[in-house]
Amino acid sequence: MTRKLINPVQKDTITFLHKAEETGYLYTEIDVDLQPGGGTPPHTHKTYSEIFRVLQGELTIYAGGEKYVLHPGTEIEAKAGVVHRFANESKKAVRFKVLVKPGHTGFENALYILYGLAADGLTNKKGVPKNLTHLAIVNEISEMNLAGPLKIMQPYLRYLARKASRVGEDRKLIEKYCG
Numbered sequence: 001m002t003r004k005l006i007n008p009v010q011k012d013t014i015t016f017l018h019k020a021e022e023t024g025y026l027y028t029e030i031d032v033d034l035q036p037g038g039g040t041p042p043h044t045h046k047t048y049s050e051i052f053r054v055l056q057g058e059l060t061i062y063a064g065g066e067k068y069v070l071h072p073g074t075e076i077e078a079k080a081g082v083v084h085r086f087a088n089e090s091k092k093a094v095r096f097k098v099l100v101k102p103g104h105t106g107f108e109n110a111l112y113i114l115y116g117l118a119a120d121g122l123t124n125k126k127g128v129p130k131n132l133t134h135l136a137i138v139n140e141i142s143e144m145n146l147a148g149p150l151k152i153m154q155p156y157l158r159y160l161a162r163k164a165s166r167v168g169e170d171r172k173l174i175e176k177y178c179g
Helices: 105-119 132-141 148-166 169-178
Strands: 004-007 012-018 028-034 043-045 049-056 059-063 066-070 075-078 084-087 094-101 144-146
Touching: 004 105, 012 105, 028 105, 043 084, 049 059, 049 066, 059 075, 066 075, 105 132, 105 169, 132 144, 132 148, 132 169, 144 148, 148 169
Parallel strands: none
Antiparallel strands: 004 012, 012 028, 028 094, 043 144, 049 075, 049 094, 059 066, 059 084
């Protein structure tokens, strides 16, 4: 399976440096090239933390109600359960590493699915799946919870994910994009 994924919609690139299985599930490590305007919505993770370390450029992290602007050599940890998001609010691409602790194959599979859906034209211009069931599956397997105004959708997304799992929709996405 390829380690480098390109999102043709957002023009972002990620490279898996170490996958959870390779580290005995101690961590997952990815290298990210994020274009201006790219980023994630506010969210939390149930069982793992994310450590963001900037290599080139400027990355903005919103975590725990605070705003942090990271430059090369600086890092911040968003612990499990802490509302966070990252964004490239600069005019140049930013390159950074993300360390997920402990390692999480669901997080990895969610990225494969999201980038695969984007390649297939099944996401909007921000890289969010157009199909709510696909979004629900990605949220569920990555153990992500939406935060902020989008939090109101979380119970519905859980319902859709359970329904999709009963008919094997989650397995189909994993087989197609993570195989």
